[in-house]
Amino acid sequence: MTNWIEIDTYAKEWLKEAGDRIKESFTGKLNVQTKSNANDLVTNIDKETEQYFICKIKESYPEHRVFGEEGFGDVIENLKGVVWIIDPIDGTMNFVHQQRNFAISIGVYEDGIGKLGYIYDVVLDELYHAKSGEGAYLNEAKLPKLEEVSVDKAIVSLNATWVTPNKRIDHQTFTPLVKDVRGTRSYGSAALELAYVATGRLDAYITMRLSPWDFAGGKVLVEELGGKVTDLYGNELDMINKSPMFASKPGLHQEIIEKYIKNGK
Template sequence: MNRTDWISLEKKVTEWIRDAGNKLRRSLSGSLDVHTKSAHNDLVTNMDKEIEQFLVRRIHKYYPGHQIISEEGFGDKPTDTEGILWLVDPIDGTINFVKQKCFFAISIGIYENGKGKAAYIYDVMNDGLFHCISGSGAYLNNKRLSPLKPVKVEDALIDLSSTWIKPNKRIDQDVLTDILLKCSGTRAYGAASIELAYVAAGLINAYFTMRLSPWDYGAGLILIHEVGGQTTRADGLPIDILSKSSILAAAPGLHQDMVRHIRSQVASGKFLREP
């Protein structure tokens, strides 16, 4: 697709995502049909399914040759990254949606032959749309985001769940201890797409997790790259956008420091396991 095509696509996606956001806001005044999936804290609602179907139908209508990976399974099952691939999360932060009625987002990342081309993360309750077309700058609504500047560990605000600093099966609980003792502070918002968007906006300086699905991180990676940030797996290796993965996303300098620290901890005998 050429630039004109991407601009036309952005107009469509912006309209769809705002319509979907209106549906979600209206749904909060009624009752939700809530079920668990893989665990008691892995929720799905009738609105996750409704919004995903709404978006998938429109993508298939206007872009029938494109493929879709989506959380609730209404998309496709691509086996490679050839052509144009949409990574769609209808409600990222479903627990927040159900219990807090805030800090949840609609996330759409679009890749062409494996390269990030466009990203849309809509913070529904704040009416904040983080978006970009690769090479044209990243924005929060109409305000352009500034390029990220290098950050030292001592000055960093780092986002991570407490899951990864207590006993778990994916990372030794002590791997990040020294980093967290040195940094300015930690945060956790419970919606990966918003957290990645916050890295792109410079509101936090790094985001770390040991397990995300493509629809969770697809759009956020594109936004961060657009403002000069860096994203890899926790061990510094490239991310496979078709697979679940650990994610380390950070400002320049900080990313390298965190990767070096994690690798040194693994070399000393601490464990790190990909999904």
Template sequence: MDRQALHDYTLTIIKEAGERIRKSFFETMYIETKSDANDLVTNIDKETEAFIVKKIHAYDESFRILGEEGMAEEEISSLEGVVWMVDPIDGTMNFVRQRRNFAISIAIYVDGVGQAGYIYDVVADELYFALKGQGAYMNGQRLSPLEALPLNEAIVGINAVWATPNPRVEHEGIIKLIHTLRGTRSLGSATLEIVAVATGRMDAYLSFRLSPWDIAAGIIIAQEVGAVSSTLDLNAVNLLNQDTFIVANPSIHKELVGDYITLK
């Protein structure tokens, strides 16, 4: 597999997909719910994923694809071989309500190892990417390695799900953490929150339930600047099923999980 040729091709795919989404702002949108009233999908999500799937298979029909909307119509039960992970619009609620703060996410894994990750903030026209061992970039400019900081100076991405009757996390530790931090943020798009950690705009992002396509590209990009990813019980990231997730500046990663976050 010619990694540079595939990289160039993927950049073309994601930019074309972004242009299609921008044009969709002037078209009729059809909105459906999935697991609950806050889990939305639009015709644009499906059309964008179908477009990306078609482009990937035009390059090599043997590539397997794990996409949020299932447009590849294949079952992925292992990460053997070349597996693409695609989220056509991460942050669909933002897409529907705000027309911003959403992104396209594409990742390429080979035998379970992340080789390339791409996140495109469509409205801001910011394209983040990383090739394994070659650094991370935003619009061609290399991102700097993360600098260490104490937890009380950190900004952490966390949404309001922690405050619900979540059977997996102890609330007291999260409350203590919030009082310790310099601040918290919630962007409504996991891919953009991971990018915020990779750029140093935030210092960690944690979630109690994410799917592989939410994180697959972001962890490759974040790793190239020194960030650490794991589940909230410090296991390896799960790229086949939903699981807890944290990506953080390495100077605060274990302190965050070990001292404040307790899973039941």
């Protein structure tokens, strides 16, 4: 039997330690490199943080596998057994340019089912965490279940990329939604945007291209509070490959899909 209480205790300890190391890096010189394009940044701290978690996990749980953005973990083709899905720094551009608005994101899955979710806003020392079936918390405070909201009172997070011509979707799809909602926002960290959906600061978050490590932790958190985390059309998310993602309060999720996404197709 997997000892989730022990895993949860370790995960929280490692998150704090990794967070302290990230904060210490603010006074040193960052080594910033680019990946797929000139705006896709990665730093030595992203890499060191991922390596830190892998070391700790493999030391305590050699049978667990790690699926991490920077590629130091295992090659993952399925989610059999226990898999830690890790984004060492989500919001690297914010980390480099702002030294805030980024987070460590971790989801621990067993046979594809989300068991533990963590989003750690290192700078604010705010740890959003959930154990499936046992509630979700911001630090020590238990988070309440998400309440219903209508589109006209909703704040929706949507990056400007998706309302200007782009490769993934007809950019006018979202125009009626943007007009009808109370407001739109964009924070540059998918993990934090999911944490904000979990805490009700945002009512929904829509994006056309995320990787499993961007949402693995947030999915556990939002679902624990009764929210929905799916692809754009309400289907199960692909936990191995990149996909569009739509996270929202329950009723709003259905309303947006029916009225705006399906009609916009």
